[in-house]
Amino acid sequence: MRCRVCKGPIVIELRQHNAAFCEEHFLRFCRDQTARSIKKFDMFGTDDRILVAVSGGKDSLALWDILLDLGYTADGLVLGLGIGEYSESSTEFARTFARDRDATLHEINLQESYRFDVPTAARETGRVPCSACGLSKRHLFDKTALELGYDVVVTGHNLDDEAAVLFGNTIRWKDDYLARQAPVLPARAGFPRKAKPLVRLGEREMAAYCLLRGIDYIVEECPMAEGNKHLEYKALLNELERTSPGAKMQFYFGFLDRAARHFEPEDAVEHLISACVRCGSPANGEVCSFCRLAERAAPVVLLPTRSGRDS
Amino acid sequence: MRCRVCKGPIVIELRQHNAAFCEEHFLRFCRDQTARSIKKFDMFGTDDRILVAVSGGKDSLALWDILLDLGYTADGLVLGLGIGEYSESSTEFARTFARDRDATLHEINLQESYRFDVPTAARETGRVPCSACGLSKRHLFDKTALELGYDVVVTGHNLDDEAAVLFGNTIRWKDDYLARQAPVLPARAGFPRKAKPLVRLGEREMAAYCLLRGIDYIVEECPMAEGNKHLEYKALLNELERTSPGAKMQFYFGFLDRAARHFEPEDAVEHLISACVRCGSPANGEVCSFCRLAERAAPVVLLPTRSGRDS
Numbered sequence: 001m002r003c004r005v006c007k008g009p010i011v012i013e014l015r016q017h018n019a020a021f022c023e024e025h026f027l028r029f030c031r032d033q034t035a036r037s038i039k040k041f042d043m044f045g046t047d048d049r050i051l052v053a054v055s056g057g058k059d060s061l062a063l064w065d066i067l068l069d070l071g072y073t074a075d076g077l078v079l080g081l082g083i084g085e086y087s088e089s090s091t092e093f094a095r096t097f098a099r100d101r102d103a104t105l106h107e108i109n110l111q112e113s114y115r116f117d118v119p120t121a122a123r124e125t126g127r128v129p130c131s132a133c134g135l136s137k138r139h140l141f142d143k144t145a146l147e148l149g150y151d152v153v154v155t156g157h158n159l160d161d162e163a164a165v166l167f168g169n170t171i172r173w174k175d176d177y178l179a180r181q182a183p184v185l186p187a188r189a190g191f192p193r194k195a196k197p198l199v200r201l202g203e204r205e206m207a208a209y210c211l212l213r214g215i216d217y218i219v220e221e222c223p224m225a226e227g228n229k230h231l232e233y234k235a236l237l238n239e240l241e242r243t244s245p246g247a248k249m250q251f252y253f254g255f256l257d258r259a260a261r262h263f264e265p266e267d268a269v270e271h272l273i274s275a276c277v278r279c280g281s282p283a284n285g286e287v288c289s290f291c292r293l294a295e296r297a298a299p300v301v302l303l304p305t306r307s308g309r310d311s
Numbered sequence: 312m313r314c315r316v317c318k319g320p321i322v323i324e325l326r327q328h329n330a331a332f333c334e335e336h337f338l339r340f341c342r343d344q345t346a347r348s349i350k351k352f353d354m355f356g357t358d359d360r361i362l363v364a365v366s367g368g369k370d371s372l373a374l375w376d377i378l379l380d381l382g383y384t385a386d387g388l389v390l391g392l393g394i395g396e397y398s399e400s401s402t403e404f405a406r407t408f409a410r411d412r413d414a415t416l417h418e419i420n421l422q423e424s425y426r427f428d429v430p431t432a433a434r435e436t437g438r439v440p441c442s443a444c445g446l447s448k449r450h451l452f453d454k455t456a457l458e459l460g461y462d463v464v465v466t467g468h469n470l471d472d473e474a475a476v477l478f479g480n481t482i483r484w485k486d487d488y489l490a491r492q493a494p495v496l497p498a499r500a501g502f503p504r505k506a507k508p509l510v511r512l513g514e515r516e517m518a519a520y521c522l523l524r525g526i527d528y529i530v531e532e533c534p535m536a537e538g539n540k541h542l543e544y545k546a547l548l549n550e551l552e553r554t555s556p557g558a559k560m561q562f563y564f565g566f567l568d569r570a571a572r573h574f575e576p577e578d579a580v581e582h583l584i585s586a587c588v589r590c591g592s593p594a595n596g597e598v599c600s601f602c603r604l605a606e607r608a609a610p611v612v613l614l615p616t617r618s619g620r621d622s
Contacts, residue, residue: 236547
């Protein structure tokens with residue numbers, strides 16, 4: 001096989017596109033596919049200030065790299081989640097990338113700022129770790145974006161991620177989740193706009209992109225994610241893709257084209273959401289989920305601090 | 312584990328129901344689950360004359376057996392499809408069952424009545440065998456039911472079958488097929504009512520049922536079905552069921568409960584269907600798909616016959 005564009009020697013074959021590319025044209029392909037998603041789903045424009053949710057993995061670093069190359073104004077935010085060595089390495093990869101590209105990286109360390117970490121939160125609240133972690137990440141990315149005046153938060157969710165989430169929601173027909181499965185979510189009271197520009201690219205492409213661009217990233221899966229259903233769904237979809245190349249794209253984009261509209265809620269009335277009395281973020285009750293999590297995960301430490309402040 | 316009903320020793324554990332049964336109560340369970348589907352989906356009543364589409368496999372023979380035990384008037388129809396030894400054995404199992412139960416079995420042999428068989432039809436028309444076979448079966452079951460005055464055609468499709476078909480249609484978001492994925496289809500011009508009373512029971516249960524009831528059936532998969540996507544989807548769903556017992560039921564019945572209505576066509580106007588000029592069955596053009604298939608699969612033999620009839 002030869003490069004689809006220049007007929008030169010190839011570095012990668014993409015069966016789902018029935019194509020192969022040389023290094024130069026594969027990198028261009030990744031940028032083009034990202035630009036296509038940004039445009040098609042009207043994610044953001046060149047005037048927007050973008051906050052990249054950086055994990056230190058291949059997807060978020062590749063996304064940040066592509067956005068900078070496409071000429072967007074994109075800063076990063078990395079969270080110290082306190083998952084031992086894994087979190088430390090992840091943060092270090094993010095710092096190295098930012099330094100190399102002369103880009104702005106914000107950092108929030110959960111332990112330093114909130115006196116708990118993901119393993120403690122999971123243990124103390126009985127939540128599965130991925131749930132405590134996801135809640136913390138959503139809260140901190142949203143809050144930081146709004147406080148620092150970013151127009152949109154972008155995440156590195158790729159086609160494999162999105163297809164696996166869609167698969168999990170479809171196999172159980174979770175109509176309320178299916179209603180929110182979109183590559184861009186508009187801003188609403190207390191929440192910034194959110195977008196996933198990598199939805200046309202898979203894990204394999206993102207790993208190849210980082211390799212070719214010399215971007216170092218954390219290769220390991222998070223040690224707390226073991227047994228996660230999400231990983232099982234990915235494996236099933238990979239099996240399907242192996243015998244039917246393009247199956248994942250067909251599943252995900254077929255849903256967006258032909259099924260997503262069916263699951264939109266009939267009344268588009270927003271739920272009444274109040275501001276959390278602790279942090280001001282959107283909350284269903286008095287206190288938002290994140291502050292409730294923090295309170296349960298670090299109660300002993302928080303109590304003296306508060307009484308100290310009162311005195 | 313002990314039998315859920317009588318606490319006696321068990322013959323089978325059903326993880327998806329979090330239950331286990333002794334022989335007597337497992338057989339009763341199969342009958343109850345079938346009766347429950349018949350009632351819930353209003354499939355047919357005790358006054359209806361039922362035609363069972365019999366393949367000689369475990370599902371159709373178990374279904375026939377259960378319907379007779381439940382007191383329904385149910386005759387069988389088996390087709391000689393001409394797939395060598397496989398078809399001959401299948402027919403023989405059907406005959407043995409009918410003889411043992413003193414039930415009425417109709418037979419149609421494709422070669423004798425139409426001068427072609429499934430392998431020839433597939434080869435001559437370039438269709439995959441399962442497509443030529445499915446078309447022939449639907450045509451002959453429908454036609455026979457209408458000609459002999461049956462109220463409903465029932466098939467042995469079980470939960471594994473239906474979940475796999477749903478999976479294939481969902482993974483590609485075939486909205487037109489999703490609209491027709493129901494356990495009962497009402498009669499319409501030229502088509503009898505059709506029902507699938509085994510949708511609450513899986514392959515494993517049907518095999519156990521036949522074993523315990525002493526019903527001999529053809530165990531092999533059809534030799535022409537190899538590489539069939541349907542079998543691949545079944546394997547993926549089995550993998551899912553292994554780690555999440557009940558996943559198949561959740562997927563299939565969740566669809567019927569919460570998603571099926573979204574895919575119903577907005578205008579319920581029936582397409583104008585004419586009567587086939589050859590056989591009188593519903594047709595989209597002058598000649599129905601089955602007669603077109605027959606014409607291509609056995610042209611040399613058919614032509615002299617027609618000119619002979621004209622003279």
